[in-house]
Amino acid sequence: MTSGGGGGGASKAAAAVTPLRLQHYLVMAGVAAAVVLACLRYAPAAATGAGYGFVLPAAPHHGHARVVVPAGAGAGAAARDRDEEEEDADTAAPAAPPSVVIFNFGDSNSDTGGMAAVNGMNLNLPEGRTFFRRPTGRLSDGRLVIDFICESLHTPYLSPYLKALGADFRNGVNFAIGGSTATPGGSPFSLDVQLHQWLYFRARSMEMINLGQRPPIGRRGFRNAVYTIDIGQNDLSAYMHLPHDQVLAKVPGVVAQIRYTVEALYAHGARKFWIHGTGALGCLPQKLAIPRGDDADAGGGDGLDAHGCLKNYNAVAARFNALLADACALLRRRMVDAAIVFVDMYAIKYDLVANHTAHGIDRPLMACCGYGGPPYNYNHFKACMSAEMQLCDLGARFVSWDGVHFTEAANAIVAAKVLTGDYSTPRVTIASLVNSTTALPNDQQP
Ligand SMILES: *[C@@H]1O[C@H](CO)[C@@H](O)[C@H](O)[C@H]1NC(C)=O
Numbered sequence: 001m002t003s004g005g006g007g008g009g010a011s012k013a014a015a016a017v018t019p020l021r022l023q024h025y026l027v028m029a030g031v032a033a034a035v036v037l038a039c040l041r042y043a044p045a046a047a048t049g050a051g052y053g054f055v056l057p058a059a060p061h062h063g064h065a066r067v068v069v070p071a072g073a074g075a076g077a078a079a080r081d082r083d084e085e086e087e088d089a090d091t092a093a094p095a096a097p098p099s100v101v102i103f104n105f106g107d108s109n110s111d112t113g114g115m116a117a118v119n120g121m122n123l124n125l126p127e128g129r130t131f132f133r134r135p136t137g138r139l140s141d142g143r144l145v146i147d148f149i150c151e152s153l154h155t156p157y158l159s160p161y162l163k164a165l166g167a168d169f170r171n172g173v174n175f176a177i178g179g180s181t182a183t184p185g186g187s188p189f190s191l192d193v194q195l196h197q198w199l200y201f202r203a204r205s206m207e208m209i210n211l212g213q214r215p216p217i218g219r220r221g222f223r224n225a226v227y228t229i230d231i232g233q234n235d236l237s238a239y240m241h242l243p244h245d246q247v248l249a250k251v252p253g254v255v256a257q258i259r260y261t262v263e264a265l266y267a268h269g270a271r272k273f274w275i276h277g278t279g280a281l282g283c284l285p286q287k288l289a290i291p292r293g294d295d296a297d298a299g300g301g302d303g304l305d306a307h308g309c310l311k312n313y314n315a316v317a318a319r320f321n322a323l324l325a326d327a328c329a330l331l332r333r334r335m336v337d338a339a340i341v342f343v344d345m346y347a348i349k350y351d352l353v354a355n356h357t358a359h360g361i362d363r364p365l366m367a368c369c370g371y372g373g374p375p376y377n378y379n380h381f382k383a384c385m386s387a388e389m390q391l392c393d394l395g396a397r398f399v400s401w402d403g404v405h406f407t408e409a410a411n412a413i414v415a416a417k418v419l420t421g422d423y424s425t426p427r428v429t430i431a432s433l434v435n436s437t438t439a440l441p442n443d444q445q446p
């Protein structure tokens, strides 16, 4: 839907060479300057204006939660292991063989290193400074929500699909790439491309099985996997230069892409879906730092709500989430043998800002790593990782890491709430979803 030119294959570097693409990226530029800066640093000097943005993934936990998936829940993991014994036999994975399989689709909010790997981008500290103590390709000082989800499931962090060294796909694959859109062609690794990568990965895996080889994930793994999706933030951000009503008119098309993706995955055997809504985009320092008139589009006055967030951005995010929740409800009625969980990330992230003092956060609208100081410490041209960045103290509690992405501290809070299942529709935890067994009519043994 974004005008965006041609195929989705062009890389950021290539984009810089093609005027049309550059124009497109300029539109996208509103989205995520951290990446832009990173690109400027490591790409040819001509690569100005490449803009990228992002979104986030979800988390699970055990606790209450009934399993939504029909079929004898209970001994899910055990059954899975048994069915995969053939595979697990040699794969002598130490301790417990990975019975958790997650296929994640999304943008930078859940990118565990894919964008960096694809672009050959060597991020520097302070990226990763708080937890990993080194840059990992994540755009944060530490873990992302998807990382906390994996920890809660006692499974390793997900390897990016395009990571050439050290990838381990036994517990799933992360197709998320920073800057990705749900809209085809809106970014090099838009959701349709991620879907095709999954189809490719699946086809190669089946090919291996047919050759008597052992892929990292077997038939059972594909079927019992949880398919997590967290995307849309970049699409919405890219439209925000349009009049408010036109932006709202674009939202259904973005949601439709996510719905198509779920349908396509389902058609290929996926049955467990964990879908994140988008956050309160109007509370991001990057958006707040964009110069605005005295009466910004949707809101009255300065366009800010009671908590200092941009009303028009949040209205668009809320619309997106409402439509995405509706789409999930529709899919639930159509795919009666699937579990489709929608997670209200907006409520979680908006609460983080609105009730920030309760979370020990002083400045919820200010980036930890950026430029310019209060109120937002964000400058599109002097973002985090630029030579002039102004960095908050290690240990300081900020919501925003670089103006677009959350800090480890914020992601921990968000993940903890995601893991309760209280923000899920239906109200289940991701752990129970992982453990549940699906009853598939055409369920063949591996
Ligand atoms: C999921 O299964 C594992 C292994 O059987 C178990 O330890 C865990 O408590 C289960 N979690 C839930 C939420 O059922």
Ligand SMILES: *[C@@H]1O[C@H](CO)[C@@H](O)[C@H](O)[C@H]1NC(C)=O
Binding pocket: 347, 350, 351, 352, 354, 355
């Ligand atoms: C702030 O916290 C209160 C008390 O938990 C809650 O009722 C309210 O909904 C929260 N505000 C937002 C905007 O989430």
